[in-house]
Amino acid sequence: MSLKENTRIWLPKVRKMALSLPMALLAAMVLVGINETGHMRSQDAVEQMTHGQNTRKAVNLLLQSMLDAETGQRGYLLTGNETYLEPYDKAVASVQTNLDGLRNLFMNSPEDMQEFALLSRQISRKLAEMELSLRLRRQGNEDAWKFILHTDVGKEHMEGIRKHAHELIARSDEHVRLGREQIEQSLMLSRIGIATVTAIGLLAFYMYLRQAQALQSVNLREQALLERERDRLESLVKLRTATLSELANHLQQVREEERGHLARELHDELGALLTAAKLDVARLKSRIDTAATPEVGERLKHLTDTLNSGIALKRRIIEDLRPSSLSNLGLTAAIEILTREYAERAGIEIETSLESVQLPDAAQLTVYRMVQEALTNIGKYAKATKVLVSIHGYPTHVAVQVRDNGSGFDPAAVRPTSHGLSGMRHRVESAGGRLSITSRPGNGTLVSAVLPLQQRPGAADTPLPKPAEA
Ligand SMILES: Nc1ncnc2c1ncn2[C@@H]1O[C@H](COP(=O)(O)OP(=O)(O)OP(=O)(O)O)[C@@H](O)[C@H]1O
Ligand SMILES: [Mg+2]
Incomplete structure (x- = not known):
């Protein structure tokens, strides 16, 4: 299998498995999202529960203060002793404070505010009734305050107050219950979320391991193919080098042989010609009277010199072509x-x-x-x-x-x-x-x-x- 084919077969598999990183990222993001949502919901629930508990506390304090005020009022009415008025005044002041506090608590809840308005009206009526009876007692109008005391008005007011107060407490308890439920839901959501994300994380890790394994085997295959290719090229280069070297040797040998052949030809053929020409000149020289014809003698001498130069040149060329000194000396x-x-x-x-x-x-x-x-x-x-x-x-x-x-x-x-x-x-x-x-x-x-x-x-x-x- 060639390198290209190998890569074509393996790459899609590797790409498919490259999903593990996005999966791990997605899992991390889902985990963070679940955690944040749970945190916000829990915070809301805690606020709701705190609100419910504060309401319950304030309503109870209000009821307590009303009872204290009624006790003080009764004490004074029955004994005429002014010392009872002090707890009465304190309780009335506390009632006002608690009413302000509750009003603030219900500011953002119209339904509770409606119930609180009813409670507040009953309290005002009760306070007005108590205040009237005290005033009549101070003025010495015995019949009048006794009449008020003996009617059921005070009792009715007090029952109305209790009814509305209990209604508010029940509502606050409902808030607390809802808050607790919300926290439980958040905790459950977190559990499910963490379990799911852990499962996705494990899956992503498993896929990552498989991906790494696949990549490793692709690399190993590629490496083996590359090594095979390199070995093939190396042996090809060796073969070519050997062929070239053989060719160069052959050329060298042919060149030397050619040079030897040329040297021999020059020596045998040209050498024989030049020697024959030199002998002819020598013969001519011996037959001609050079003293009588000095010009001819001059020409013959020049010819002899030229032939000698030719012979010397031939020797040099032969020597250069094939150093005879090498074989001779x-x-x-x-x-x-x-x-x-x-x-x-x-x-x-x-x-x-x-x-x-x-x-x-x-x-x-x-x-x-x-x-x-x-x-x-x-x-x-x-x-x-x-x-x-x-x-x-x-x-x-x-x-x-x-x-x-x-x-x-x-x-x-x-x-x-x-x-x-x-x-x-x-x-x-x-x-x-x-x-x-x-x-x-x-x-x-x-x-x-x-x-x-x-x-x-x-x-x-x-x-x-x-x-x-x-
Ligand atoms: N003794 C030397 N001193 C300085 N330079 C040298 C010497 N011998 C070789 N070189 C440098 O090396 C180069 C290669 O030498 P080489 O004998 O291979 O080629 P060449 O003489 O330029 O050509 P060719 O020998 O093929 O006719 C030369 O061109 C020259 O620059
Ligand atoms: Mg050279």
Whole structure:
């Protein structure tokens, strides 16, 4: 299954399960809502209950004060003793205070206010009746106050007061009962709410766990697919690199063969032609009297010089195409010749430290070409005054170094279009060796390689040391 297909199958499942977060949020909001509603309702209920209790208390106090006033009034009427009037006055004052208090309590409740108005009227009547009888007693109008006392008016008033007072108390009790019921309802609502929200929370948590699990398995699958894809690409790159490397080797070989063929052709064909021409000139020279015809002698001399230059040029080209010194004299001598000629041509001082080493022919050519390209680069870019070329043999490998004291460069910034250094590396690595280029702008350059003495199949068993780096 490809990465895309895997993602297409799994993503909707993951999205479906992504409901858990909104669910958890919703549950939290519902919980807060239930709590707030319950709190407000409970507060209302508590206020209602407090109101009911205050009403009950005030009505009871009012009744008590009325009884106190009646007791004081009766005491005075029966004894004529003024001391009874003091509790009477106090009770009447208290009645007024309680009436004011109750009026305030019923301000916002029209039904209670109606009942309170009836109570208040009865109290006024009772107070007026008591006040009248006291006044008549003070005036000495015995018959009149006794008459009032003996009628049922006072009793009726008192019963009316009690009736309305009890009605108000019953209403206040009803308020208290309703408040209690409201609180109980709020508590029940809170219980149900908390239980529901807990259940939703647990469900959301369960869904979250499943979501996390699903995400993890999607990630694992993706990772496995990525790893497979990476491995495939890696092996593809390895394969391509091997093919390219083989191709480059082949081209290198073909190039060397071509150069060898060209060198042979030049040597055999052009060399034979030039030698034949030189022999002909020599023959002509011996037959012509150059003293008699100085002009012809001059021409022949010029022809001989031209032929000699041609032969020298042919030798140089052949040498450049395929260093004959390498096959004839060996690596050390070929490098010696190469550096000497280069020093003469470029006017740079070259120091050599060359040990005789036993390398396979292909590796010898690699070393020769490497030194050749390094010297060409020094001539082209380095502006060096001194160059050191060294070849040292070790039990398992050969180390080759070309060091200059020139301008140096940044090896990481080499243009991909230049092939000298990369070709050098390719040659060395094809011969089983390693190459290192160490340089910094202003600090000269060191091209250093190590090559195995023998190119054996098991060469990897004894790894080569790293080439010198500065
Ligand atoms: N000894 C050196 N001193 C200073 N710069 C160098 C030296 N050797 C190489 N370089 C720098 O490294 C670059 C790459 O060198 P390389 O031999 O790969 O390519 P090139 O000489 O420019 O072209 P090519 O060799 O393909 O004809 C050069 O362009 C040069 O800037
Ligand atoms: Mg170059």
